[in-house]
Amino acid sequence: MEKCGLKKWLKTLISQKSRANSNPWVGAFFVVFISSALTAVVWLSLAPNSKSIPNTHETSKALFPTSLFASHYPANGSFQKELVELKNKNQLKENDELEIHHSLLSVTDYLDIPPALMWCLLFQESRLDHLDGLESEKASLGLGQFSRFSFFEINHHLDRYDPNNINLIHLMFGRDIRPIMAKKKDLVSPSSYYSIPTAVTSSALYLNNRYRQLTRLLDKREINYNRDILWLFSAMAYNKGTRSVLSLWNSVYRKKGSKDFSLLVNDLQYFKATVEDSSLLTRALKKIWDETKARPYAKELKTHTQNISSCSINPLFQTTRSLTESAP
Amino acid sequence: MNKQNKIHLSNPKQKKSPWVNISAFLLVTTTVLGALYYSKRPTQFRGMAIGESYTTLKLSVKQGGLVQFQKDKGDLRSHIESILQSPKNEDEETDATNVALYLFPDLLPDSHFEKQIALELWAPLEAAIEKKPRSSEARVYFEELKSHIWNYENPKLNNVGLSTHALETLNIYHELSSP
Numbered sequence: 001m002e003k004c005g006l007k008k009w010l011k012t013l014i015s016q017k018s019r020a021n022s023n024p025w026v027g028a029f030f031v032v033f034i035s036s037a038l039t040a041v042v043w044l045s046l047a048p049n050s051k052s053i054p055n056t057h058e059t060s061k062a063l064f065p066t067s068l069f070a071s072h073y074p075a076n077g078s079f080q081k082e083l084v085e086l087k088n089k090n091q092l093k094e095n096d097e098l099e100i101h102h103s104l105l106s107v108t109d110y111l112d113i114p115p116a117l118m119w120c121l122l123f124q125e126s127r128l129d130h131l132d133g134l135e136s137e138k139a140s141l142g143l144g145q146f147s148r149f150s151f152f153e154i155n156h157h158l159d160r161y162d163p164n165n166i167n168l169i170h171l172m173f174g175r176d177i178r179p180i181m182a183k184k185k186d187l188v189s190p191s192s193y194y195s196i197p198t199a200v201t202s203s204a205l206y207l208n209n210r211y212r213q214l215t216r217l218l219d220k221r222e223i224n225y226n227r228d229i230l231w232l233f234s235a236m237a238y239n240k241g242t243r244s245v246l247s248l249w250n251s252v253y254r255k256k257g258s259k260d261f262s263l264l265v266n267d268l269q270y271f272k273a274t275v276e277d278s279s280l281l282t283r284a285l286k287k288i289w290d291e292t293k294a295r296p297y298a299k300e301l302k303t304h305t306q307n308i309s310s311c312s313i314n315p316l317f318q319t320t321r322s323l324t325e326s327a328p
Numbered sequence: 329m330n331k332q333n334k335i336h337l338s339n340p341k342q343k344k345s346p347w348v349n350i351s352a353f354l355l356v357t358t359t360v361l362g363a364l365y366y367s368k369r370p371t372q373f374r375g376m377a378i379g380e381s382y383t384t385l386k387l388s389v390k391q392g393g394l395v396q397f398q399k400d401k402g403d404l405r406s407h408i409e410s411i412l413q414s415p416k417n418e419d420e421e422t423d424a425t426n427v428a429l430y431l432f433p434d435l436l437p438d439s440h441f442e443k444q445i446a447l448e449l450w451a452p453l454e455a456a457i458e459k460k461p462r463s464s465e466a467r468v469y470f471e472e473l474k475s476h477i478w479n480y481e482n483p484k485l486n487n488v489g490l491s492t493h494a495l496e497t498l499n500i501y502h503e504l505s506s507p
Contacts (some may be wrong), residue, residue, distance in 0.1 A: 149478040156472070219445055241482030246441040253439065287422050288481070288491045297483075 012175045068228040068268055069114040069312050076310040078319075079123060092128050096196060100128060100143070102276040103172075103200035110168050114231055118204060119309035121235050124304060125203075130196050134184060141182045142193045144203030144238075151193070153209065154202050165205050172201050180222040210237040214245065218265065225265040228309045232271065235308050243288060248274070251284040268317055277303045381427070382408070382496035389503045394461050397504070412436075418479050430477075430497035447478040457505050466505035474498055 034267035076079050100122070108115040125145040126132045140147050153180050167286040171175055173190050180202055183192035193199050211234040218225050237245045240288045250324045252274065263270040274280065282291075283300035289297065310318060340359040344382070381404050389474050408424050412435055415421035428435045431454070433446035453473040457466045 115420070147478070147482075149401075149475045151480075152475040153479055156475070215446070217441055220444065237482075239482075241480055243481045246445070249441045253441070287426075292356065293489075 003272075005228045009176060023027075033068065039076075067114065068314060068317055069116040069231075071116070073116040073119050074123065074311040075116070075313060075315050076307075078313045079307075081122070082127070083123075086127060087244050096225065097128065100130070100200060103197040105202040106172065107168060107201050108195075110171060111164070111204055113204055113208060113211075114312065116312040117231050117235060117308070118200075118207065120308045121238060122200070122203060123240070123311065124307050126322075130199055131187070131194055133182070134174040134187075134194065143196070143199035144206065146182070146199075146202065147208075150202075150206055151180060151182075154205055158205065161209040165208065168201060168205065172197060181236055207234055207238050209235040210242060213237070213242055217246075217277065223262065223265065229265055229268060229271050232309060233265075234274070234306070236301065238303050239304050240297070244285060244301060248281065248284040250287070251280065256314075268313070275302060278302060352413060365384060382493075382500070385500055386496075394458070394504075398458070401431070405435070408432060426491065426493040430493050445480065449480070454501060457501050461504045462507050463505075464507065467507065470501055470505035473501055502506050 008072070067073075069298040070283055074083060083092070086122065087094070087097070100119075104115060104118055105187075107113070108118050122143050124130060126143050130143045132138070132143070132145070143242065144150075158169075166176065169178070177190040180191055180198060181190055182194060184194070185193055190198055191193060193202060211231060214229055214233055214237065215225070217231075233245050249261070249264070252264050260270075264274055265271075278298060281294050281302055285294035285298045285301070332494065346402040385397065385400055385404065388400040393401075400450065404427070408427050411420060413445075415424065425436065425440070429442055429446050430450070433443055433451050434441040436446070450473050453469045453476070456469045457473070460466050477498060481490055481494055483489055489495070
């Protein structure tokens with residue numbers, strides 16, 4: 001009885017299956033099902049996992065430039081206007097401008113100096129007049145406003161700060177051209193600071209020395225810093241001496257503590273707020289000079305730093321005010 | 329009986345507190361120790377304004393020679409060290425710090441950012457000049473010293489000028505290195 005029932009059930013199933021095979025919808029259903037399953041498997045295997053999701057820092061890097069410095073300079077309107085005026089009045093010749101530009105790109109690439117900062121520093125120092133001081137008895141001369149002590153450092157202490165310094169001179173001139181001097185009677189000599197490639201190279205080396213001097217102090221104390229902000233401090237040290245920068249560092253470190261000091265060498269806004277604080281700058285410089293000297297010197301340092309920052313920093317990181325204002 | 333008792337109580341020989349002896353002992357000891365400490369401090373620079381101490385050093389180079397200079401410099405060092413340990417006010421501390429920066433940088437605290445620069449740039453040159461004073465080598469060392477200090481302060485040559493301490497230090501070593 002049971003066996004007969006089973007046979008009947010199998011026959012019914014087979015007959016149903018054969019009818020189903022003849023139905024085209026069943027085949028279509030199988031094709032859609034299998035292809036969907038395969039798509040799902042491929043999609044799941046290619047889905048991003050947690051490791052490949054970029055973190056916010058990387059996202060911000062992608063959205064914002066990695067360097068604080070502008071790729072086109074001068075970044076501020078006032079220096080752009082002044083540059084046009086200098087060219088219109090023929091105070092800056094096109095050939096000289098090109099020669100400055102080419103030399104600057106070579107030396108900044110070799111020493112890893114932000115080109116915008118180097119250009120703005122030279123513009124602030126001499127308005128790109130490589131013959132500045134030629135017909136006067138000024139104490140500071142040429143493109144980078146070198147003093148006799150700056151020459152002494154380049155001629156005698158070049159290897160003290162960075163062993164790569166001498167290689168740059170060989171790279172640029174094929175030989176050691178030192179001693180470099182402000183040779184009034186031989187302006188085009190490679191040893192003359194009035195020669196543009198020599199002036200750009202020497203000034204970049206002097207700036208690089210300031211950067212090495214400052215970063216070595218922070219490295220020794222294992223204090224982390226933002227390289228670009230340290231280049232800004234180096235430009236300050238170029239103009240007003242490493243001592244002025246260190247006096248400011250000592251003041252911030254002693255009065256505000258290590259957390260604020262860390263912000264000073266890492267956060268652009270904190271850096272700007274600090275160097276724009278006239279009373280803080282004056283207090284710091286009063287540790288070196290008496291008030292009659294410290295006050296005007298602090299004012300000069302503030303103006304110099306504001307001008308270089310607004311000229312060299314990417315406009316994305318600046319306010320409209322800082323981009324339009326500058327003082328000589 | 330009452331009178332006798334009163335006399336007895338008011339007599340110090342009879343009723344002497346041990347605290348009197350202890351206080352007297354402490355007073356005498358601290359006075360003696362204080363006087364001893366004060367007498368051990370360098371006499372020449374005590375109470376002297378720090379600016380004047382440079383003048384004394386310059387005089388000792390000119391009139392007393394190297395031996396006198398080194399003795400006076402040692403005295404000044406002790407004086408600056410004691411001020412840095414317990415300055416009376418901020419001005420005194422700043423003044424002492426500036427003298428230490430150019431003459432005794434090892435006395436500055438490690439947290440002071442200028443210490444390392446001074447130890448590397450001019451302390452060895454000053455020691456070299458003192459080792460061979462008034463020699464041609466000393467003159468070469470002096471030129472290096474001058475360049476380091478000028479570049480370090482980098483003042484506008486005709487406006488601000490070097491700080492007093494830097495200038496005085498250069499004057500002293502100029503004298504010591506002059507043949």
